[in-house]
Amino acid sequence: MTLAAGAIALLRRGMADPETQWSLGTFGAIAEFSRDAEEPALVSMAADTLSAVTDRGGIALRLDPATRPFASEGLTKADWNQRVALCLPEDACTMNRRGVLTELGADSQALREEDRDSILFDLGLGALQADFCVRVDDVNVAAHLRQHAGRPVFEAGNPAMGIILHTNPHRVFVSRLGRIEVYQPIPPMSGKSPDGPHTHVLPKLLKAGRTHPATEPIPPGFIPCAHLYPPHPARDGLGLPHPFEAGHFDAFQAIMAAFGDPAGTAIKQRVREAVGAGESPAEIAEDRHVRTSVRIALRQMKAAGDASPALTAWLANLDQGNLDQQDDDAALHGGC
DSSP states (O other): OOOOHHHHHHHHHHOOOOEEEEEEEEEEEEEHHHHHHOOOEEEEESSSSSEEEEEEEEEEEEEOOOOOOEEEEEEOOOEEEEEEEEEEEEGGGGOOOSOOOOEEOOOOOOOSSSGGGGEEOOOOOOOOOOOOEEEEEEHHHHHHTTTTSSOOOTSOOOOHHHHHHHHOOOEEETTTTTTEEEEOOOOOSSSOSSSSEEEOEEEHTTTOOOOOTTOOOOOEEEEEEEEEEEEOOBBBTSSOOOOHHHHHHHHHHHHHHHSSHHHHHHHHHHHHHHHHTTTTOOOOOOHHHHHHHHHHHHHHHHTTTTOOOOHHHHHHHHSSOOOOSHHHHHHHOOOO
């Protein structure tokens, strides 16, 4: 059994493309990897592992034949987002689920050879599909953390997290599909996350015990163990708007056709045809996911430059800009 050729091609294109971004983690704790087009990067396309490493961080992704890519789109306050979840069957995704700070020893799997003697500490966040670690290259810092092993890092009076925030060790987030390493400093709690590779750990969201945002449709029986984010047609990698790029739009719609929900794709096509024919806004009385697909189609038509009276009427009738529920993605990516 091999990972489908189309999925392998998707992952290889993504790893080679500096505009594609990646994440790995769970709801409430996530590592993100991105790189600039001009940034030096060591990119490897081995038969069973893909990787990219820069001076700011790195990613390694294992080509597991059990992986199921699932593409989806979702509403944001301004427009829409797009992503591909790399899922494993629920019974194949489980990591160690440690609940206390635990010393793991030298990180022999580090992406850079110079980091392989440094000591890994699992933070003990207990998530299903990922382990969240820091990697320490200073023996004194390791000794201080070692004194607090066996305790939850967010336990009242535990100085371990303070030590980590003060000393800025590498963050290493690991799932069954690979790892993301972050070498950049941890920003202060009141500061903005740096551009490029960074992590978010949000204890309040972790307490929910969810594996992914409720707004992301994941097939039953599967768990997302990593994500890739191909270039957005209306926003750059920092989330800033730019002129609509039809090539990026068409590329992701092809990904949706290959790896997304056929029902959602069909709904969007029906909306485009109805608006193009000048029909009056349809009365949408179905479930939230249907409404979401309708609104995404309308926003995409507007972003592409459609200024027809029919589209204006549909937007006024069906898309008032409010979300059907809390924007979980914004919450997850808004921490430090």
